[in-house]
Amino acid sequence: xxxxxxxxxxxxxxxxxxxxxxxxxxxxxxxxxxxxxxxxxxxxxxxxxxxxxxxxxxxxxxxxxxxxxxxxxxxxxxxxxxxxxxxxxxxxxxxxxxxxxxxxxxxxxxxxxxxxxxxxxxxxxxxxxxxxxxxxxxxxxxxxxxxxxxxxxxxx
Amino acid sequence: xxxxxxxxxxxxxxxxxxxxxxxxxxxxxxxxxxxxxxxxxxxxxxxxxxxxxxxxxxxxxxxxxxxxxxxxxxxxxxxxxxxxxxxxxxxxxxxxxxxxxxxxxxxxxxxxxxxxxxxxxxxxxxxxxxxxxxxxxxxxxxxxxxxxxxxxxxxxxxxxxxxxxxxxxxxxxxxxxxxxxxxxxxxxxxxxxxxxxxxxxxxxxxxxxxxxxxxxxxxxxxxxxxxxxxxxxxxxxxxxxxxxxxxxxxxxxxxxxxxxx
Numbered sequence: 001x002x003x004x005x006x007x008x009x010x011x012x013x014x015x016x017x018x019x020x021x022x023x024x025x026x027x028x029x030x031x032x033x034x035x036x037x038x039x040x041x042x043x044x045x046x047x048x049x050x051x052x053x054x055x056x057x058x059x060x061x062x063x064x065x066x067x068x069x070x071x072x073x074x075x076x077x078x079x080x081x082x083x084x085x086x087x088x089x090x091x092x093x094x095x096x097x098x099x100x101x102x103x104x105x106x107x108x109x110x111x112x113x114x115x116x117x118x119x120x121x122x123x124x125x126x127x128x129x130x131x132x133x134x135x136x137x138x139x140x141x142x143x144x145x146x147x148x149x150x151x152x153x154x155x156x
Numbered sequence: 157x158x159x160x161x162x163x164x165x166x167x168x169x170x171x172x173x174x175x176x177x178x179x180x181x182x183x184x185x186x187x188x189x190x191x192x193x194x195x196x197x198x199x200x201x202x203x204x205x206x207x208x209x210x211x212x213x214x215x216x217x218x219x220x221x222x223x224x225x226x227x228x229x230x231x232x233x234x235x236x237x238x239x240x241x242x243x244x245x246x247x248x249x250x251x252x253x254x255x256x257x258x259x260x261x262x263x264x265x266x267x268x269x270x271x272x273x274x275x276x277x278x279x280x281x282x283x284x285x286x287x288x289x290x291x292x293x294x295x296x297x298x299x300x301x302x303x304x305x306x307x308x309x310x311x312x313x314x315x316x317x318x319x320x321x322x323x324x325x326x327x328x329x330x331x332x333x334x335x336x337x338x339x340x341x342x343x344x345x346x347x348x349x350x351x352x353x354x355x356x357x358x359x360x361x362x363x364x365x366x367x368x369x370x371x372x373x374x375x376x377x378x379x380x381x382x383x384x385x386x387x388x389x390x391x392x393x394x395x396x397x398x399x400x401x402x403x404x405x406x407x408x409x410x411x412x413x414x415x416x417x
Contacts, residue, residue, distance in 0.1 A: 118296065
């Protein structure tokens with residue numbers, strides 16, 4: 001039994017954990033460090049309509065969490081469930097951060113108070129569409145996995 | 157099923173790449189839009205004056221700027237609209253520099269239809285609402301709005317009438333000397349005729365006179381206006397009353413009442 005568990009850990013768990021760690025690190029670099037490096041440092045802090053570093057970090061945390069659990073449970077129905085959850089969380093996150101797709105910000109510029117209205121609803125619609133596709137993909141995957149399981153004939 | 161899943165995976169990856177590419181290039185494009193504002197010029201026109209604001213937009217980004225709309229709304233201190241001007245640039249493609257001028261014509265008829273007296277006597281401010289909108293890459297509409305107040309300097313600021321003194325002028329008339337002072341806070345010199353009608357507290361016209369005035373911008377005026385009255389009307393003079401002031405220029409006439417005494 002102990003031998004079997006060790007074999008299971010070495011063959012299944014360890015590669016998954018390593019893969020999850022690599023994916024988590026890769027996701028963090030791609031989603032947080034890279035955009036942070038690309039954004040120019042000389043932007044005045046009151047020009048952007050939100051605290052982009054904090055929002056980016058929050059998004060990175062969500063992305064890393066789902067990347068790690070997605071890899072740990074890949075090829076399982078739980079993994080598909082996490083895939084659907086990730087899509088829903090990302091949709092909700094973008095809705096909250098973008099205030100429903102329309103930013104309304106008041107910027108003090110020298111003596112003036114400038115009201116800025118930025119409508120990114122098209123971009124938000126694209127993000128929602130991609131995540132809906134992702135939900136569909138995960139549903140198909142889950143159905144496929146369950147179908148394979150239920151149609152497998154156990155001859156022993 | 158496997159093919160459908162694979163196709164959905166590919167579609168998702170492609171769409172994410174498109175979104176990321178658009179987001180990154182859009183941010184860079186916004187950073188590379190160079191907007192230059194010129195100095196506001198005041199130009200005379202056949203109907204009044206035109207405030208002209210030249211500007212240029214150099215779109216060094218990757219996307220087109222469409223439907224640029226610059227609108228200004230000028231209102232007087234009471235909120236009455238004096239002008240609504242709009243400048244529209246349908247498209248600024250990437251890599252192009254577009255120069256334009258936003259013009260705010262102030263029609264003299266509109267100004268003259270206003271109640272000019274408060275504007276002549278008291279410093280005030282006009283309100284300018286500025287609205288700018290554009291469609292970035294025909295996908296992200298951006299709108300900016302702000303309010304600017306433009307100070308108005310009254311040409312007859314702190315207008316005051318001093319103590320009136322009366323002295324005999326000749327055998328038939330007496331001379332009344334009325335000290336008048338004010339400050340020209342306007343951006344323009346004022347040149348015209350200041351007529352004065354002298355009424356007692358029973359609203360009887362006792363005398364009238366006029367003087368030509370020419371006061372440069374930001375200068376004070378202090379002088380005496382001499383009016384002449386018949387000797388038999390001297391008895392009608394009262395310690396208090398009203399002065400009917402009439403200021404005339406070749407372009408307009410404005411009148412108001414000032415109490416004395």
